[in-house]
Amino acid sequence: MSNVLILGANGGIARTAIDLFLEETDAQLTLYLRNSHRLHNMESTRVRVVEGDVMDSENLKKAMTGQDVVYANLAGDLEKMAKNIVLAMNATGVKRIIFISSMGIYDEVSGEKYGSILNPFRKSAQVIESSDLNYTIIRPAWFTNVNEIDYETTVKGEPFKGSSVSRKSVADLIVKLATNPEWGARNSLGVNKPE
Numbered sequence: 608m609s610n611v612l613i614l615g616a617n618g619g620i621a622r623t624a625i626d627l628f629l630e631e632t633d634a635q636l637t638l639y640l641r642n643s644h645r646l647h648n649m650e651s652t653r654v655r656v657v658e659g660d661v662m663d664s665e666n667l668k669k670a671m672t673g674q675d676v677v678y679a680n681l682a683g684d685l686e687k688m689a690k691n692i693v694l695a696m697n698a699t700g701v702k703r704i705i706f707i708s709s710m711g712i713y714d715e716v717s718g719e720k721y722g723s724i725l726n727p728f729r730k731s732a733q734v735i736e737s738s739d740l741n742y743t744i745i746r747p748a749w750f751t752n753v754n755e756i757d758y759e760t761t762v763k764g765e766p767f768k769g770s771s772v773s774r775k776s777v778a779d780l781i782v783k784l785a786t787n788p789e790w791g792a793r794n795s796l797g798v799n800k801p802e
């Protein structure tokens with residue numbers, strides 16, 4: 608049984624992943640989010656809710672203590688957040704992080720140049736990749752709400768495949784990575800629906 612800390616737990620992918628963690632694993636979940644009133648139907652005895660900002664280092668370290676895996680489901684100033692997360696993980700001795708990013712950060716999508724809009728994703732990925740942590744960065748295609756689990760992955764250095772992926776597929780990949788620490792270790796995975 609593992610302890611999983613989910614940062615940005617009210618995010619769309621996070622909420623889908625929480626449902627799958629509860630259905631398919633026996634993991635204990637700590638849900639870290641800025642406004643805990645936003646989470647509903649979290650009655651499971653395997654769920655602990657912690658209100659906090661990822662930029663609040665002390666609160667973050669407290670929530671991180673004793674965790675096996677961190678899943679970061681964030682948006683915004685991702686570079687600053689990634690730095691704070693790495694510092695907190697180093698301070699608390701937690702090694703495994705799954706960090707959601709975006710397709711296109713390595714110019715791996717044929718025919719697409721996403722420009723500066725992806726800078727927060729690029730810079731945060733560099734922070735994570737230059738840490739000593741056991742990280743997996745996830746680079747999803749455009750999200751859909753289709754109720755299906757149907758995806759393939761590519762690794763860093765390979766061209767990105769496809770253009771969309773269901774939120775449920777991304778959540779499934781997160782649960783698999785969180786429960787198999789050697790999967791995707793120190794790698795960056797593109798994820799898409801096969802075309």
Ligand SMILES: NC(=O)c1ccc[n+]([C@@H]2O[C@H](COP(=O)([O-])OP(=O)(O)OC[C@H]3O[C@@H](n4cnc5c(N)ncnc54)[C@H](OP(=O)(O)O)[C@@H]3O)[C@@H](O)[C@H]2O)c1
Nearest residue numbers: 615617618619620641660661681682708709747748749750
């Ligand atoms: N849409 C797409 O097709 C697509 C494709 C590829 C990648 N992505 C990226 O994948 C990521 C996950 O997507 P998503 O739909 O789950 O994102 P989302 O719904 O926007 O969730 C992001 C979460 O980050 C939280 N957050 C932001 N700053 C925070 C802070 N300082 N402390 C704590 N929490 C903070 C937000 O909390 P609050 O609720 O408090 O605001 C929000 O719940 C995003 O970065 C997104 O840009 C999206």
